[in-house]
Amino acid sequence: MSTALVTGANGFAGSHLVRLLLDEGWRVLGITNDPSLNPELVSVTGDFRLEELDVCDREGLLPLLIEFRPETVFHLAAVTQLELKRDALGELYRVNVLGTQNLLLSILEIKLEPVVLITSSSAVYGSSRSQDRGPLTEDVVPTPETPYGASKLAQEMLADTLGRCTGLKVVRTRAFNHTGPGESRRMACSAFASQVAECELKGEDVVRVGNLDSHRDFCDVRDVVRSYVLAATRGEAGEIYNVCSGNAVTMRSILERLVSMSSREIRIETDVFRFKSGDVSYQRGDGSKIERTLGWKPEISLEKTLSDLLDHWRNKLGKQRGEHEGRATERRT
Known part of the structure; x- marks a missing residue:
């Protein structure tokens, strides 16, 4: 072993x-x-x-x-x-x-x-x-x-x-x-997914975000x-x-994919206070070396990743809400 x-x-x-x-x-x-x-x-x-x-x-x-x-x-x-x-x-x-x-x-x-x-x-x-x-x-x-x-x-x-x-x-x-599932909401994709899940849970219709024009390799x-x-x-x-995947996608496309997975009509609003200094505008990797020498390449699609991430936040926030309501019921009784 x-x-x-x-x-x-x-x-x-x-x-x-x-x-x-x-x-x-x-x-x-x-x-x-x-x-x-x-x-x-x-x-x-x-x-x-x-x-x-x-x-x-x-x-x-x-x-x-x-x-x-x-x-x-x-x-x-x-x-x-x-x-x-x-x-x-x-x-x-x-x-x-x-x-x-x-x-x-x-x-x-x-x-x-x-x-x-x-x-x-x-x-x-x-x-x-x-x-x-x-x-x-x-x-x-x-x-x-x-x-x-x-x-x-x-x-x-x-x-x-x-x-x-x-x-x-x-x-x-x-x-x-x-x-993917388990990522901190301090990171962009998880922050997006958690906001979409909160909109569904609370009946809201707005997610607020920073810069969506940068390109990243996910x-x-x-x-x-x-x-x-x-x-x-x-x-x-x-x-x-x-x-890396070898593909660059905009953060806007990431958010739009997550929003499209929701049954609610959700608006996207830009908040300048969420912009980060030192944000690189474009980054795309070349993964040919690891594929050629070690046989590795991504197997999970971006759609699957984002769907699993959104489900993670739906489950997590739903559980937290249930626990909160349970404690409130106990206090009343």
Whole structure:
């Protein structure tokens, strides 16, 4: 039985990755700094253990590594905070860069030899090729435009350098935008879907959004975590693999598809206060390398992804409303 350590196991992609690994018969140790269990993990079966731990905590990490001795490490733990504030930026680099350093040095300290997958992001590319709208290949020079993108590039460079200096097998992926059931409503697709579901639940008819003109390359999170397993088990040390669909769609088309899935007549209103600074106008990946070398390509259609995401929010909000009404009934009696 293969053994895997998954950092950020309680997160959006992390929880889907844990489910996939368990379905494939892996033994999985997950670490998270979030003590609340992700609903995606409530019903999992298999050899799975979840530990609450900060990825920067060397004293807590070393005993787990010694006990579990993972053959593969999936490093997903990350902060995606985009606020340009001192404390937020400090936490961004503490987790994304120093946390990666602590993980890799701890592995080296106890002389483990796992494959380490660094799950980076298309945010490292920034606006590269946004003017000519060409596809981004792995050899395009990264020009991150957000602190998050810069932190992920620093993470990549640190991991690659340590790998080359020590012989540790480090593989890197750069996932483009991904969405699906369980995504936080802080992210655009989930924010759209949750508003549509709220309109249905409350009988409202307006969703309020920010910039809808930017183009993004979307995959389903369930396809993305499948690419992570392939990259970790078949990828070459030192290589980078884009994880993308190769198609760019506007955020407007995403929202319009979600609205079309509702039985209500819903209007779309633009709210300038929802616009984000550093928003890249166009980004499209080239996934030919990962398809050619590892045999991965997306299998889940965008329509299916958005339908599942909307159903996720319908179920979640409906459950929350039922619980609220139940508590109100108890108070009255």
